[in-house]
Amino acid sequence: MGADTPKARSTGKRDTRLRALERSLLVAAALALPALCLGQETGSEPGGGASAAELPGGGVPGVALGFSGAGVTGLNPLPAEYTNYGVAAGVGETDNVNLSSTDRKSQTLAATTLFFDLIRSGSRLDLSGTGNFADTDYLQGAYRNQVLGRFDGLANLTLWTNHLRWLLRDDYGDSQVNVLQSLTPVNVQRVNVFTTGPQLTLQPTVSSFVQLQGLYSRSTWQDSPFNGNAETGTATIGHQFTPLSSISLVGQVEEERFDDRSINRNYQLREYYAHYALKGARTAVDLQGGLAQANDTGSWNSTPLVRVSLTRDLSPFSTVSLSGGREYRSAVGSFTSLASGTAGGIPVGPATQTSENALRTYGNTSWTYRRLRTSVSVLGGWERDAYAVSSQLNTDRSDVGLNLGRQLAPRLSAHLTATVDRWRYGGQGFTENFGTAGAGLVYRPGSWVVLYGRYDHQFRHSSGVAGQGLGYDENRVYIMIGYYPHFSGTGLPAQSGMGGGGALP
Numbered sequence: 001m002g003a004d005t006p007k008a009r010s011t012g013k014r015d016t017r018l019r020a021l022e023r024s025l026l027v028a029a030a031l032a033l034p035a036l037c038l039g040q041e042t043g044s045e046p047g048g049g050a051s052a053a054e055l056p057g058g059g060v061p062g063v064a065l066g067f068s069g070a071g072v073t074g075l076n077p078l079p080a081e082y083t084n085y086g087v088a089a090g091v092g093e094t095d096n097v098n099l100s101s102t103d104r105k106s107q108t109l110a111a112t113t114l115f116f117d118l119i120r121s122g123s124r125l126d127l128s129g130t131g132n133f134a135d136t137d138y139l140q141g142a143y144r145n146q147v148l149g150r151f152d153g154l155a156n157l158t159l160w161t162n163h164l165r166w167l168l169r170d171d172y173g174d175s176q177v178n179v180l181q182s183l184t185p186v187n188v189q190r191v192n193v194f195t196t197g198p199q200l201t202l203q204p205t206v207s208s209f210v211q212l213q214g215l216y217s218r219s220t221w222q223d224s225p226f227n228g229n230a231e232t233g234t235a236t237i238g239h240q241f242t243p244l245s246s247i248s249l250v251g252q253v254e255e256e257r258f259d260d261r262s263i264n265r266n267y268q269l270r271e272y273y274a275h276y277a278l279k280g281a282r283t284a285v286d287l288q289g290g291l292a293q294a295n296d297t298g299s300w301n302s303t304p305l306v307r308v309s310l311t312r313d314l315s316p317f318s319t320v321s322l323s324g325g326r327e328y329r330s331a332v333g334s335f336t337s338l339a340s341g342t343a344g345g346i347p348v349g350p351a352t353q354t355s356e357n358a359l360r361t362y363g364n365t366s367w368t369y370r371r372l373r374t375s376v377s378v379l380g381g382w383e384r385d386a387y388a389v390s391s392q393l394n395t396d397r398s399d400v401g402l403n404l405g406r407q408l409a410p411r412l413s414a415h416l417t418a419t420v421d422r423w424r425y426g427g428q429g430f431t432e433n434f435g436t437a438g439a440g441l442v443y444r445p446g447s448w449v450v451l452y453g454r455y456d457h458q459f460r461h462s463s464g465v466a467g468q469g470l471g472y473d474e475n476r477v478y479i480m481i482g483y484y485p486h487f488s489g490t491g492l493p494a495q496s497g498m499g500g501g502g503a504l505p
Contacts, residue, residue: 078119085116088450088482096474097142099182099460104472110137111478129153132346138185146185148174148346150338163202167215169195171336175349177223179425182460182472183348189222191349193336197232209248211236219332226331226355228258238275245278250290256330256357264355265389267296269328273305284311294328294357297388303328303359317371324363329385331355350423353393358385373407392427411444415454430464450482 089112097107112135120127133149150173157166171193181187197215204210217230231254238248252271258264273290292305307325314320331352338347366379382398401419408414420435440454455477462470 080119080121082117082119084118086114086450086482086484088113088480088484090478090480092476092478094474094476096472097138097184099184099458099472099474101472105142107142108139109478110139111135111480113480113482124158126156126158127154134346143185146188148188148348150174150346152336159198163200165199165201167195167197167199173335173338173347173349175221175224175335176351179351179353179428180470182470188348189224191219191221191335193217193219193332207240209236209238209240211238217332219335221352224352225260225263226258226352227260228256228264228355230257230330230332231255236275244280246276248275249273250275250288254330256332256355258355265296267294267357269294269330269357271305271327282313285309288325292326292328294388296356301388318369319367321366322364326359326361328357329360330357354387354390356387356389358387360385375403375405377401377403393425394427396424396426398422413442415440415442430462430470432460432462432470434458434460448483448485450484451480452482453477453479 089110092109092111093106094109095106096104098105113133115132116129117131118127118129129151130153131149131151133147133151136146136148138144138146151170152172153168153170155168157168158164159166173191174188175191176183177187177189195215195217197213199211199213202210211234213232213234213236215230215232215234217232218228219230220227232252234250234252236248236250238246240246250271250273254269255266256268257266270293271290273288276285276287278285286307286309288305288307290305291302293300293302295301303326305325305327307323307327309321309323311319311321331354335349335352338349360383362381362383364379364381366377368378369376378401380398380400383396385393385395385397387393399419399421402417404416406414416439418435418437420433422431422433424431436456436458438454438456440452442450442452444450455475458474458476460470460472
């Protein structure tokens, strides 16, 4: 047996930390690799993503992935082949690992991140996928190892050219469990939504089309009792004015069924609307208007259905987008449309308190600018969710965000981000404001290696009877080394020639 000397004990501790880093890397890779067989439906749906995606305390610095939103400019066509991936590892420090106003504790963190953004096109199979994962070890034992991640994927298999396709889609990620607790590792659950089904397209005439789609979806929640199935049927009849403009009439019926009927009510959603879409050289318009219905109260309720999405390229370097609408949306629909925030990174869904559908009224706006050495993104959003059955869960949400990037030198860039969110839970008697302000430096000693450091200040301030004691402030810093063979910093592949000052990895 070897002697138990101070040197031996120091060596043992160092080996333990190295094994922790290696385990973090392996876990993150194991989570992401199965996702490569699927992919995300690129581009954004007219309804837009769910608001306030990135909650404070969610993890390590993330990556603003290229095609997970509107792209570099909103009207740029997506490439048929696209690759963007990387891995990073490093250490961090937080002065409030419990995210608490009364029980502040510092903690050293070992972190590993892995991301990928892929598009593959073939004669029979099209794949696209976006994944972003982070593994964090709390070296003083505040929590067990935590893995956060988000994966959205889509695979389209052509069974009959131009007519019949089979869709496979998967949305995996994390969601807050208890709205009255901070977003620590013990207040997060994994959620997965898998969808599959056929789509048949017919062309009675040269300019007309008929589409029939049937989808089956299975949603699973790690802790919440919301597991269930959904069947959706959609019929569309339309006219193609040009290859870039069309008008159609759409009817859709969605049946929601839950495993646990003691606390969940099965219900049905219906939509009947007209749809006009136009994509020009500098402007894209998507308009939907009609009627939405739901029967989760035991009888049918109806409301006007409106979805509006406008995107305009103000210049080759600047894009503005506006969206808004009114619709019924289920908890599953909110999770699958969850979007990352201004700073990129891993979105964590807000706490889902019920499986009921909500009447969702929303509006979003964004402006992006990228040119040579400077990038700027500004966004704002507002959303109201109103429940017909459990009205005490009604929620109002608003958010603003700012993202600045600047190339200081050929190998050195700086980045600033700021987000502020306000959530009001009227029926539960509290309002909370939370957000993050951060800054970082990125140094590239080589074409594939990246060194970066980042500081973030996060806060949560609550008011109202139920919100007492929920506030906190936290400071967190990371130093990371990354291997990014395809990352250009703009969301475009490095070989595209459009690299420059962009988002922090």
